[in-house]
Amino acid sequence: xxxxxxxxxxxxxxxxxxxxxxxxxxxxxxxxxxxxxxxxxxxxxxxxxxxxxxxxxxxxxxxxxxxxxxxxxxxxxxxxxxxxxxxxxxxxxxxxxxxxxxxxxxxxxxxxxxxxxxxxxxxxxxxxxxxxxxxxxxxxxxxxxxxxxxxxxxxxxxxxxxxxxxxxxxxxxxxxxxxxxxxxxxxxxxxxxxxxxxxxxxxxxxxxxxxxxxxxxxxxxxxxxxxxx
Numbered sequence: 001x002x003x004x005x006x007x008x009x010x011x012x013x014x015x016x017x018x019x020x021x022x023x024x025x026x027x028x029x030x031x032x033x034x035x036x037x038x039x040x041x042x043x044x045x046x047x048x049x050x051x052x053x054x055x056x057x058x059x060x061x062x063x064x065x066x067x068x069x070x071x072x073x074x075x076x077x078x079x080x081x082x083x084x085x086x087x088x089x090x091x092x093x094x095x096x097x098x099x100x101x102x103x104x105x106x107x108x109x110x111x112x113x114x115x116x117x118x119x120x121x122x123x124x125x126x127x128x129x130x131x132x133x134x135x136x137x138x139x140x141x142x143x144x145x146x147x148x149x150x151x152x153x154x155x156x157x158x159x160x161x162x163x164x165x166x167x168x169x170x171x172x173x174x175x176x177x178x179x180x181x182x183x184x185x186x187x188x189x190x191x192x193x194x195x196x197x198x199x200x201x202x203x204x205x206x207x208x209x210x211x212x213x214x215x216x217x218x219x220x221x222x223x224x225x226x227x228x229x
């Protein structure tokens with residue numbers, strides 16, 4: 001090969017790729033990266049579980065990677081104490097569609113037929129509290145409607161139960177159901193008016209217990225004044 005031909009070949013330079021070709025190559029690379037990222041994102045989202053968390057009656061939907069109830073509560077920042085209601089148990093495994101219910105304990109300052117006490121319940125409203133305390137079937141008069149919500153700080157609640165009593169007068173026995181706080185209330189509910197000099201046992205201001213026998217006694221001989229003893 002002649003020296004002239006060699007010089008010509010050596011003198012030739014490769015042309016750089018056109019700008020359009022570079023853009024095409026970069027586009028393919030970028031598209032591939034985006035596709036991989038999208039696949040990873042879809043895989044991650046698909047692996048996350050959606051859980052329903054109901055805290056004191058309020059529904060929250062959360063998506064995450066918790067595998068137990070305890071992990072889900074920790075992720076949601078919900079604390080559960082010894083007296084609180086939790087279902088299912090903290091160690092229970094969960095998955096997509098699981099439901100967790102939390103009810104925090106709250107105090108009820110209860111006056112039941114005149115007796116006061118403090119009761120702790122996890123109910124959301126008065127009606128649920130009556131169920132929890134076993135008073136639903138017995139409660140006759142309430143100081144608050146059964147639909148009233150119970151705040152976490154608690155509330156005062158007065159309950160008078162339904163009681164069966166017997167009223168006796170002139171050897172006639174009359175059965176009655178009452179929510180009255182006193183014997184006087186029972187007589188008023190039954191529209192019984194005392195005659196001059198009649199006495200009542202137990203006294204008019206006494207609380208009528210379940211099964212109480214209320215006796216209306218005639219006045220003693222020679223007594224015409226009304227006696228409330």
